[in-house]
Amino acid sequence: MIERRLKALANGPELRAHLLDPHTEAHLEAYAGNIEYGLGTVKMPVGVAGPLRVRGLFAGGDYPLPLATTEAALVASYHRGALAINDAGGCTSVLIDEAVSRAPGFAFPSVRDSGEFVAWVLGQLETMKAVTGQTTRHGELKGMKVTIEGNHVYLILQFHTGDASGQNMVTLAAEAICQFILENSPVTPDYHFVEANLSGDKKASAQSFTSVRGRKVTTEVVLSRQIVEQRLQTTPERMTDYWRFSAMGGVLSGTMGVHGHYANGLAALYIATGQDAACVAESAVGTTRLELTPDGGLYATLTLPNLMLGTVGGGTGLPSQQACLNMMGLAGTGKVRALAEVAGGLILAGELSIIAALSAGHFARAHRKLGRERGQEDTDTSTGQGDQP
Structure with a gap:
């Protein structure tokens, strides 16, 4: 059937070379339940950030973070945030509710x-x-x-x-x-x-903050002034200054919640681990908050009320996606709550890194260095992206 579809397309031979590679062809049966009118698979880069240390109710230990993305500087940024969290002994991430609704x-x-x-x-x-x-x-x-x-x-x-x-x-x-x-x-x-559009399925909604859809997680970390200055190359004061500014910007623009870029990390994690990528629309809702601690450090926390993810079913059993979940030690039954808590830690790492980059004036420079100047190593400490995993 795939061969017939390819022959019917003008560029069939070229498509076959790119989409129906030998590995895909050998595993076609694995994809049968996830696609209609299939032609093959699309390959995209996968990087690994971390490992990230998470202390949760269900997650405990150091977790590699597989991220599938075409956006240069993204994996390096999440890696930098993970290192800052690790320097502090890890983050506390807690699953506080779970339910999936239909209306x-x-x-x-x-x-x-x-x-x-x-x-x-x-x-x-x-x-x-x-x-x-x-x-x-x-x-x-x-x-x-x-x-x-x-x-x-x-x-x-x-x-x-x-x-x-x-x-x-x-x-x-x-x-x-x-x-x-x-x-x-x-x-x-x-x-x-059967669904009258009140569940919040695959869309941001105000009811997120008084309810739950999927898994609801809250995550926190306390970074010392030394960690902020050395690892993130800015100060706790300037990061909280930026947070206040951006929080008001979010209010003025009418966003659902207040945060920097939840969708970046969630989309990359979802694609790598076989989640329904469209669920990023509802999952990327939440609140990030930064405060100064009494001793001049930084308290950072976020809450994600709509993490729609799983460790069984859907695309989680596909070859590459299963490999990424296995890399994390979170494939199969009994693992989804830990995955939700790790996702909270991942997103907190991304929030810390992007806020630090904007606070220090490194945001544009990092994208120029890692996104445009191809062929250079992603270990330039002037952009805060050092220490490869």
Whole structure:
């Protein structure tokens, strides 16, 4: 089938050489469940930052950080931040909540019907949990919230999804719950949708900060003045000056949360480890905060409420992506919570490095050195990118 598709394209032979390389061809069966009308694979650079020392509830130790990106200076920047965190003995990263939501919507003739439906459906949670159990061995319905908008009712169903990111899992469970409702509700809806766009799926939303989608992680580190000056080449005062300035900039521009560049590290980690890259849209929401410590050091923390990731399912079992998870020691069951805590540490490393670069006036110079002047080593300490992993 792939050969027929390639022959039908004008540049088929050239495409074959680039997309259907021998390794890909030998592992075609592994990709069958992840792509339709396949032609092969796209290769992109993968670098490694760290290892990063993480002290968490589920993650404990030093973790290499595989990052797939085409943006020069990115891996070097995250590596520099990781080294600063390691100098301080590591970061504390804690998983504080987890759930994946799906939000079916039901339309009724009137708001009175909506109210009658809600009065009934609120008493059906235990039955809905049993219905969910018939669709998956790994997920469970955790809870339900209800929003009424006139004659429309939204059910925000929150699921535990085991070690999977769980997008498909919760969709199938929500579909089964909808069918149960249609068959048993005392008020018949005019129509319904399995997802009515209130879950925050693959988009930034304000509800992130009062809820959770995926895994919610908070991470912190305290850097001494010496570490900031020697490793990050700036001062705690100037970094907090920049944080205040950028926080107000975020308010003025109307961003969801306040941070520097969560999407950079998350996209690179997601692609390297087989996550759904589109989930960066919701995962890259959160808050970074910097403060001076009483002894003149730097306290840095961030909270990521929407980390949509997994260590099983989706693209995590593909050859290259599985290799990257194995590199971290985080492949397979029982590892997703640790991966979420490591992701928090990775993003904190990136925030520290970019804020330091902007504070010290090195931001443009680092990109010029590593992004334009090709062929030079990525160990130039004048841009703060020294000490290769």
